Amino acid sequence: AQSVAQPEDQVNVAEGNPLTVKCTYSVSGNPYLFWYVQYPNRGLQFLLKYITGDNLVKGSYGFEAEFNKSQTSFHLKKPSALVSDSALYFCAVRDINSGNTPLVFGKGTRLSVIA
Amino acid sequence: SAVISQKPSRDICQRGTSLTIQCQVDSQVTMMFWYRQQPGQSLTLIATANQGSEATYESGFVIDKFPISRPNLTFSTLTVSNMSPEDSSIYLCSVGTSSTGELFFGEGSRLTVL
Numbered sequence: 001a002q003s004v005a006q007p008e009d010q011v012n013v014a015e016g017n018p019l020t021v022k023c024t025y026s027v028s029g030n031p032y033l034f035w036y037v038q039y040p041n042r043g044l045q046f047l048l049k050y051i052t053g054d055n056l057v058k059g060s061y062g063f064e065a066e067f068n069k070s071q072t073s074f075h076l077k078k079p080s081a082l083v084s085d086s087a088l089y090f091c092a093v094r095d096i097n098s099g100n101t102p103l104v105f106g107k108g109t110r111l112s113v114i115a
Numbered sequence: 116s117a118v119i120s121q122k123p124s125r126d127i128c129q130r131g132t133s134l135t136i137q138c139q140v141d142s143q144v145t146m147m148f149w150y151r152q153q154p155g156q157s158l159t160l161i162a163t164a165n166q167g168s169e170a171t172y173e174s175g176f177v178i179d180k181f182p183i184s185r186p187n188l189t190f191s192t193l194t195v196s197n198m199s200p201e202d203s204s205i206y207l208c209s210v211g212t213s214s215t216g217e218l219f220f221g222e223g224s225r226l227t228v229l
Contacts, residue, residue, distance in 0.1 A: 032214070036220075042223075043221050044158075049217050092216040097132065102148045102163060105158045106157060
């Protein structure tokens, strides 16, 4: 079975500081990994994904994430946080052996960037 | 990317009634799913909408409560039947075109059951 853990319900960071939102995963095979952001009263917006290749992937709005197979992690990062980054962030996984299946989501981490 | 239109965007419903949510995609898609997001919670998969056949439901969700139709590759409906306050949630339509690709989401339908 696939699963995702986001150990932090809430992350607070000052504007201009680097931010990290943590994610670990569990799959039987190799993973496809995704990050989404949800602003208030909106649907989910795709930020970035890891499929294969370079462990550091870059996505929308200056976000990046690093795939670490030994630690089964896929933490989301940004060098300098903006107040407008405040939102709910979801990590998701799909096992590459599972075909066209839905994503399994973590519980979400609420990011608050303080001016 | 795919553009997804969900209707209604929100509704307030009475206990015991049913509501049908529509999901229209601007292009043909292979995969279509329905998720539920209860207040302050993560996304829980309700079912996979299969084109031309019965939907595949996840544990805890049944066809009598959440009937789903998918007549073609661009459209699906989810009905929430005999609603109770516990059904108050955001219902999200999600689509994808390949196993390596991301899923795209509609804006969601926010249901409040009184």
